[in-house]
Amino acid sequence: xxxxxxxxxxxxxxxxxxxxxxxxxxxxxxxxxxxxxxxxxxxxxxxxxxxxxxxxxxxxxxxxxxxxxxxxxxxxxxxxxxxxxxxxxxxxxxxxxxxxxxxxxxxxxxxxxxxxxxxxxxxxxxxxxxxxxxxxxxxxxxxxxxxxxxxxxxxxxxxxxxxxxxxxxxxxxxxxxxxxxxxxxxxxxxxxxxxxxxxxxxxxxxxxxxxxxxxxxxxxxxxxxxxxxxxxxx
Amino acid sequence: xxxxxxxxxxxxxxxxxxxxxxxxxxxxxxxxxxxxxxxxxxxxxxxxxxxxxxxxxxxxxxxxxxxxxxxxxxxxxxxxxxxxxxxxxxxxxxxxxxxxxxxxxxxxxxxxxxxxxxxxxxxxxxxxxxxxxxxxxxxxxxxxxxxxxxxxxxxxxxxxxxxxxxxxxxxxxxxxxxxxxxxxxxxxxxxxxxxxxxxxxxxxxxxxxxxxxxxxxxxxxxxxxxxxxxxxxx
Numbered sequence: 001x002x003x004x005x006x007x008x009x010x011x012x013x014x015x016x017x018x019x020x021x022x023x024x025x026x027x028x029x030x031x032x033x034x035x036x037x038x039x040x041x042x043x044x045x046x047x048x049x050x051x052x053x054x055x056x057x058x059x060x061x062x063x064x065x066x067x068x069x070x071x072x073x074x075x076x077x078x079x080x081x082x083x084x085x086x087x088x089x090x091x092x093x094x095x096x097x098x099x100x101x102x103x104x105x106x107x108x109x110x111x112x113x114x115x116x117x118x119x120x121x122x123x124x125x126x127x128x129x130x131x132x133x134x135x136x137x138x139x140x141x142x143x144x145x146x147x148x149x150x151x152x153x154x155x156x157x158x159x160x161x162x163x164x165x166x167x168x169x170x171x172x173x174x175x176x177x178x179x180x181x182x183x184x185x186x187x188x189x190x191x192x193x194x195x196x197x198x199x200x201x202x203x204x205x206x207x208x209x210x211x212x213x214x215x216x217x218x219x220x221x222x223x224x225x226x227x228x229x230x231x232x233x234x
Numbered sequence: 235x236x237x238x239x240x241x242x243x244x245x246x247x248x249x250x251x252x253x254x255x256x257x258x259x260x261x262x263x264x265x266x267x268x269x270x271x272x273x274x275x276x277x278x279x280x281x282x283x284x285x286x287x288x289x290x291x292x293x294x295x296x297x298x299x300x301x302x303x304x305x306x307x308x309x310x311x312x313x314x315x316x317x318x319x320x321x322x323x324x325x326x327x328x329x330x331x332x333x334x335x336x337x338x339x340x341x342x343x344x345x346x347x348x349x350x351x352x353x354x355x356x357x358x359x360x361x362x363x364x365x366x367x368x369x370x371x372x373x374x375x376x377x378x379x380x381x382x383x384x385x386x387x388x389x390x391x392x393x394x395x396x397x398x399x400x401x402x403x404x405x406x407x408x409x410x411x412x413x414x415x416x417x418x419x420x421x422x423x424x425x426x427x428x429x430x431x432x433x434x435x436x437x438x439x440x441x442x443x444x445x446x447x448x449x450x451x452x453x454x455x456x457x458x459x460x461x462x463x464x465x466x467x468x
Binding site: 126130132133135139143 | 287289304305308309311315317318319327328331
């Protein structure tokens with residue numbers, strides 16, 4: 001209980017004193033996570049929508065695979081990305097290991113199935129609602145997908161936020177591919193792991209509270225900007 | 235404008251899950267006044283309309299237009315399907331699909347909003363409109379492309395008398411302007427008011443096609459006579 005209180009006090013002081021290191025780590029966390037989120041959403045949302053409107057031979061298998069990949073262990077993803085990006089790996093020449101880019105790659109792999117699966121579920125319901133109308137209007141496949149994405153954007157936002165939640169709190173994969181290097185790849189989650197290892201629980205908890213606050217802030221900001229609770233007018 | 239009629243259904247059969255829904259049946263639809271399709275529940279009126287419009291796949295037989303242009307026929311469903319957008323955006327949608335200029339879209343949307351009495355609620359979500367308003371919106375959205383043929387599946391089912399009168403006036407105006415109406419209804423009063431040609435569907439087959447006035451005055455078959463009397467026809 002005392003540790004939690006110390007943590008709250010530490011978090012408070014870190015924020016009110018504009019601690020330079022905290023700002024740097026927090027901004028890096030946001031940059032890495034938001035970049036991964038944008039890339040993963042650009043892949044997962046059209047994919048989930050395509051799977052909702054298109055019938056093809058192995059569709060059910062593909063959907064099952066995406067659902068299964070939601071539970072992909074981050075440490076395994078980190079390990080695979082590490083091997084691929086290491087000097088002896090196929091992409092070693094790119095020199096991406098222990099850089100924020102490597103962390104973004106790992107996060108994209110982890111959250112793409114999460115966003116695609118949730119997007120597919122909501123797009124499937126919307127497609128059932130719109131099916132007859134869009135067929136009767138003789139729409140092309142592309143027009144159907146674009147219509148569903150636009151009209152289902154609130155549900156898709158929820159999918160994207162689920163991906164954000166998974167990515168911002170991720171530690172295993174980015175620790176392996178990022179290396180938790182000070183001023184280079186250290187983010188909030190890896191900093192928490194480091195401080196816990198050093199036994200500085202108050203600082204670790206303080207960083208933890210900042211992480212939670214950041215996640216809540218981003219969620220609220222996105223909801224407010226996209227006016228998801230304002231349905232009186234569109 | 236290229237003449238689309240006649241529309242010829244030749245030995246059309248639709249089977250769903252092993253059960254014959256309509257057919258095998260033949261029908262020739264020429265250009266002319268409004269055609270009203272009547273028949274008992276489950277006779278196949280909706281499926282027949284969907285087959286004519288091309289949104290129901292036939293198991294066997296052929297559906298042939300003299301000159302088919304999918305952009306020239308539209309469909310209004312019994313339960314109006316509205317997009318999760320504003321009333322104005324619902325109207326604009328079919329024209330945007332056709333890539334019409336913005337000014338033309340705005341002008342058409344304003345005209346139709348005014349015609350169906352929704353100008354004041356142009357920005358409101360279509361899903362928040364009443365059932366009657368939604369059906370008027372769906373009809374206006376179908377007509378905004380100026381189709382040569384409009385199929386309507388019981389558009390006034392479950393609507394109050396006032397709204398039904400508004401919709402009938404809109405349909406009569408549309409027919410007078412040259413759009414070919416093909417509509418199913420349960421309401422014999424409505425059939426009398428609107429029909430120029432009457433199609434009686436029974437057990438999934440076109441049982442009788444005749445001039446509406448003659449059919450109501452001197453039905454040619456016992457089944458049609460019984461149905462028009464209000465008897466239960468099985």
